[in-house]
Amino acid sequence: MELFEELEIALAREEVWAMLVDAEILSQCITGCETVERISETEYTLLLGTSIGPVRARFTGTIELTDLNPPESYTMLGSGKGGVVGFAKGSAKIRLQDRTVAGKTGTLLSCTLAVSVGGKLAQIGSRLVDVAARKLTTDFLSRFVALAEK
Amino acid sequence: MSIDITLTVNGREINTEVSPETTLVQLLREHLLLTGTHVGCDTSQCGACTVHLDGRAVKSCTVLAVQADGSEVTTIEGIAVAGGLHPMQAAFHQCHGLQCGFCTAGMIMSAIDLVTREDDLDEATIRKGLAGNICRCTGYHNIVKAVQMAAGQMEGRGHE
Amino acid sequence: MSETEISTIGRSVLRKEDHRFITGNGRFTDDINLPGQTYAVFVRSPLPHAEVRAVDTSEAEAAAGVVAVLTGADLAQDELGGLPCGWMITSKDGSEMKQPLHPVMAVDKVNYLGEPVAIVIAETLLEARNAAETVQVDYRELDAVVGADKAQSALQIHAEAPANTCYEWELGEREATEAAFEQASHITSLDLHNNRLIPNAIEPRAAIADYQPGTEELTLYTTSQNPHLARLILAAFVQIAPEHKLRVVSPDVGGGFGSKIMVYSEETATAWACMRIGRPVKWCADRSEAFLADAHGRDHFSHVELALDDEGTFLGLRVKTIANMGAYLSSFASSVPTYLYGTLLAGQYKTPAIYVEVDAVFTNTAPVDAYRGAGRPEASFLIERITTMAAREMDIDPAELRRRNFIQPEDFPYQTPVALEYDTGNYGVSLDKALEMSGYAEFSARQQQSVSSGKLRGIGISCYIEACGIAPSQVAGSLGAGVGLWESGEIRVNPTGNVTVLTGSHSHGQGHETTFAQLVAARFGIPIDDVQVVHGDTARLDFGMGTYGSRSIAVGGSALSVAADKIITKGCKIAAHLMETEAENIDFDQGEFKVSSSNLSKTFQEVAFAAYVPHDYPLDELEPGLTEKAFYDPANFTYPAGCHICEVEIDPDTGCVEIVNFTAVDDFGRIINPMIVEGQVHGGLAQGIGQALLENCVYDDTGQLLTGSYMDYCMPRADDLPSFNVDLTETPCTHNPLGVKGCGEAGAIGSPPAVINAITHAIGIPHMDMPATAEKVWRAIQEKRGA
Numbered sequence A: 001m002e003l004f005e006e007l008e009i010a011l012a013r014e015e016v017w018a019m020l021v022d023a024e025i026l027s028q029c030i031t032g033c034e035t036v037e038r039i040s041e042t043e044y045t046l047l048l049g050t051s052i053g054p055v056r057a058r059f060t061g062t063i064e065l066t067d068l069n070p071p072e073s074y075t076m077l078g079s080g081k082g083g084v085v086g087f088a089k090g091s092a093k094i095r096l097q098d099r100t101v102a103g104k105t106g107t108l109l110s111c112t113l114a115v116s117v118g119g120k121l122a123q124i125g126s127r128l129v130d131v132a133a134r135k136l137t138t139d140f141l142s143r144f145v146a147l148a149e150k
Numbered sequence B: 001m002s003i004d005i006t007l008t009v010n011g012r013e014i015n016t017e018v019s020p021e022t023t024l025v026q027l028l029r030e031h032l033l034l035t036g037t038h039v040g041c042d043t044s045q046c047g048a049c050t051v052h053l054d055g056r057a058v059k060s061c062t063v064l065a066v067q068a069d070g071s072e073v074t075t076i077e078g079i080a081v082a083g084g085l086h087p088m089q090a091a092f093h094q095c096h097g098l099q100c101g102f103c104t105a106g107m108i109m110s111a112i113d114l115v116t117r118e119d120d121l122d123e124a125t126i127r128k129g130l131a132g133n134i135c136r137c138t139g140y141h142n143i144v145k146a147v148q149m150a151a152g153q154m155e156g157r158g159h160e
Numbered sequence C: 001m002s003e004t005e006i007s008t009i010g011r012s013v014l015r016k017e018d019h020r021f022i023t024g025n026g027r028f029t030d031d032i033n034l035p036g037q038t039y040a041v042f043v044r045s046p047l048p049h050a051e052v053r054a055v056d057t058s059e060a061e062a063a064a065g066v067v068a069v070l071t072g073a074d075l076a077q078d079e080l081g082g083l084p085c086g087w088m089i090t091s092k093d094g095s096e097m098k099q100p101l102h103p104v105m106a107v108d109k110v111n112y113l114g115e116p117v118a119i120v121i122a123e124t125l126l127e128a129r130n131a132a133e134t135v136q137v138d139y140r141e142l143d144a145v146v147g148a149d150k151a152q153s154a155l156q157i158h159a160e161a162p163a164n165t166c167y168e169w170e171l172g173e174r175e176a177t178e179a180a181f182e183q184a185s186h187i188t189s190l191d192l193h194n195n196r197l198i199p200n201a202i203e204p205r206a207a208i209a210d211y212q213p214g215t216e217e218l219t220l221y222t223t224s225q226n227p228h229l230a231r232l233i234l235a236a237f238v239q240i241a242p243e244h245k246l247r248v249v250s251p252d253v254g255g256g257f258g259s260k261i262m263v264y265s266e267e268t269a270t271a272w273a274c275m276r277i278g279r280p281v282k283w284c285a286d287r288s289e290a291f292l293a294d295a296h297g298r299d300h301f302s303h304v305e306l307a308l309d310d311e312g313t314f315l316g317l318r319v320k321t322i323a324n325m326g327a328y329l330s331s332f333a334s335s336v337p338t339y340l341y342g343t344l345l346a347g348q349y350k351t352p353a354i355y356v357e358v359d360a361v362f363t364n365t366a367p368v369d370a371y372r373g374a375g376r377p378e379a380s381f382l383i384e385r386i387t388t389m390a391a392r393e394m395d396i397d398p399a400e401l402r403r404r405n406f407i408q409p410e411d412f413p414y415q416t417p418v419a420l421e422y423d424t425g426n427y428g429v430s431l432d433k434a435l436e437m438s439g440y441a442e443f444s445a446r447q448q449q450s451v452s453s454g455k456l457r458g459i460g461i462s463c464y465i466e467a468c469g470i471a472p473s474q475v476a477g478s479l480g481a482g483v484g485l486w487e488s489g490e491i492r493v494n495p496t497g498n499v500t501v502l503t504g505s506h507s508h509g510q511g512h513e514t515t516f517a518q519l520v521a522a523r524f525g526i527p528i529d530d531v532q533v534v535h536g537d538t539a540r541l542d543f544g545m546g547t548y549g550s551r552s553i554a555v556g557g558s559a560l561s562v563a564a565d566k567i568i569t570k571g572c573k574i575a576a577h578l579m580e581t582e583a584e585n586i587d588f589d590q591g592e593f594k595v596s597s598s599n600l601s602k603t604f605q606e607v608a609f610a611a612y613v614p615h616d617y618p619l620d621e622l623e624p625g626l627t628e629k630a631f632y633d634p635a636n637f638t639y640p641a642g643c644h645i646c647e648v649e650i651d652p653d654t655g656c657v658e659i660v661n662f663t664a665v666d667d668f669g670r671i672i673n674p675m676i677v678e679g680q681v682h683g684g685l686a687q688g689i690g691q692a693l694l695e696n697c698v699y700d701d702t703g704q705l706l707t708g709s710y711m712d713y714c715m716p717r718a719d720d721l722p723s724f725n726v727d728l729t730e731t732p733c734t735h736n737p738l739g740v741k742g743c744g745e746a747g748a749i750g751s752p753p754a755v756i757n758a759i760t761h762a763i764g765i766p767h768m769d770m771p772a773t774a775e776k777v778w779r780a781i782q783e784k785r786g787a
């Protein structure tokens, strides 16, 4: 499953970038994220409670930021294990471009997301993964914008 | 945490404590040992667990026991009429509407509900009405015949 | 007719077993509760193929209510064996099939999605579930081998099976077949995939085990189609407990369709765990587990070619099949695409030369084994599809082409080129009757009507044959199977004259308690209510082979018939003694032992009573008691056959297929209870039509199961199916005492090709793989219109 989203933020690219590598901010934007822990410059572990269709799960996951190219782009690799419900893997390629927003220098953020799931999640929820991933992404982006423009 | 509930099951008043996540089918099968109601799936799709809750067919795997608080529940064990079988039970027997018997309780409970609700029961209506109950054994042919037979008899006696 | 009346064979006696099910008094495995029982939940692999580097159970062990957490390593420590496959197959090159160890729970590698890795036992189900979530398994993911067609060039799964090949088997004459193809004036060929199915008995598998340390006796209540075989495998191969201290009980079982023949990991682990912890352990699969871990069915890729002369006479048939075994060899798996498939490729026809090659391959999918029909639906689909295709290509009516090639009544016994010898049959009669019932001659008028209302209409024929009553030991042995399947029956005439019948067959919906009672009651001339049929308990009957392969009546019924003969023989001796004459002078008829040419007689009940009150018995000639037992090993398979005709109407705008008529005319030999036989046919048809139109097991290309619930695996429901037109013809089986053949699988064997023949006819295309879903049909129609 792949999906593409883009949106404008009324904040300069460098500032957006700073937020994108801030674990605290990221955790506030992920629906159901309970804790985030930074284990290295580019790696985080997190605990996430979510539901995909009828399957409810708490994932323990890792996020790794790769291909870092500040303040322009990176790839966020995520993988989560939900015990007996299975696992999810995904990557989000984030790209920032200058864009005039409301007459000021702002940023265009684009995000390409790829997700795959396994175990019970695939067995029961595979048709619903798209929906869940889309929701997670749009939630993420709207909260991110809200925080950025606060 | 336990919650106190009171309900009527097959005409008998039951007062019991259940944990909040207990489903109605668990209450019936495990607490009350009414094992005639079966569980055939975990996505609310096979209908093996069908019982009547306040006169309507429900899938008891999808109803919490606490939701049945104050209600009247009827299971397969409770439909026989004094001195004999319910016409739907008898019709399933007469028409060979069961093989392994695992779907049968749910099928009979759904069928009674269907006959009670629908006036004009042609074959297509019966087949649609039973689409929430899976039977792997009979191919439904004789189940449809049984429902037709029982519908005739239930009409004679008035809907219960 | 009431059940208390004296029954006769051939009447639709209502079922004795019904009452408990319609009143909610059935006793299925999950209905059994034992004092002090614990609950088991399995930790299953979320990956189809991976190394298991570590299993950390510490958190689970400490969790609330947990009694024990056991892993594959614990099993290994107890030196338990793997789960065996009983049917040996020898490859073309003379080598034995590869049988990699099938561990009860994975130790260092998982090979299919859902493979059990650990068993968690707790005081409540909820506690067991919660704890199972905390078991940490460290996997190193490997590429998964998913499609059978690509398995031979994919990553090797088992060290002992290069190219993931279990065996490369052949049957028939290669050279004669090649020669036939050289003579041919017409060759029809087809590539097909026989879709993968998930059996889905509505009762999920379950087990509850109980161990008595005092007597060291282990009792396993489980959803088995063959409890004795389960006991044998658990005792002799897995070595959980010795056979004489192990009791396996199959109480009421909610459908099997093949999927409950096998001895599985979960039941085995449950029994073993019970001995380890010294308390009863209960496990009941939820539906999701059934999807993952019940043995699946079918999944063949085949290439088939039929050679004909210009009259349409079959000259030769050539088949190459790749059969998916899944990750391990399940109990019967190897026999399905060989002994139950290759041997059936003659169908109802006099094809003089047949050659079949079957490669069985391992993949990272659930084990594949027998599912209703097992091998025979695959054979019949291929033969009946290619026959119809050939007829259409040669512009011969498909019914006519079949008729031209039928084995004729005077040809029996008929030796096919693929090992079997058919004893009897009359295929033309079934075809004629089915043509008549389906209004075949008037089809074009109906088609016109459909066309004028914007619909497509098609009709399809299938003339199937199957080999049932599995399995004559000598025939199976000569094929190299290493096993054979007889059946046992025991009749106990109690002192009061009623009768307890014990059979090694097992009923999980088939109605043995009625049919077998009818059989025995009729023989003894006693009321059917005086006969109680007992089955499914190793403690009550010495041994038995269970029920599958439409074998119960032909093999189990025949055993009872032989036992009944013995009872009558002994009864005659007792009666002779009572009436002071010789046994030769006694005739037994309608429940009475009569002295010929006199009016002296004794009733069955009087003789029974005398057997247990042996006053002045000649004890050196006559033992007291009236119990007899028989083991019956059939001389041959039985060969039910018939003709199914399907007529469909298709809405070209939606691709929705409606079956407007389905006719099945089957020859099952003699019939004991027509109502039960028809019921078996209906159920089989529903599964066959389900395969043809709806059902499909799909793994994605990483090996994740996408059809893992009733939301995605499309089961036939009441509104997907029509009512059926079912009738019978009768050529009695020549080699068993009852003349019966078996009826359990015919519906699932004959119907899929009839449905696809009808759909391809309606659309005007040569072939469509199953399931013919609305989407696929719609696309085919669009493509056809575009072309």
Ligand code: FES
Pocket: B038, B039, B040, B041, B042, B043, B044, B045, B046, B047, B048, B049, B050, B059, B060, B061, B062
């Ligand atoms: S158990 Fe299947 S619907 Fe309730």
Ligand code: FES
Pocket: B097, B098, B099, B100, B101, B102, B103, B104, B134, B135, B136, B137, B138, C202, C254, C255, C509
């Ligand atoms: S009778 Fe077996 S599932 Fe319906």
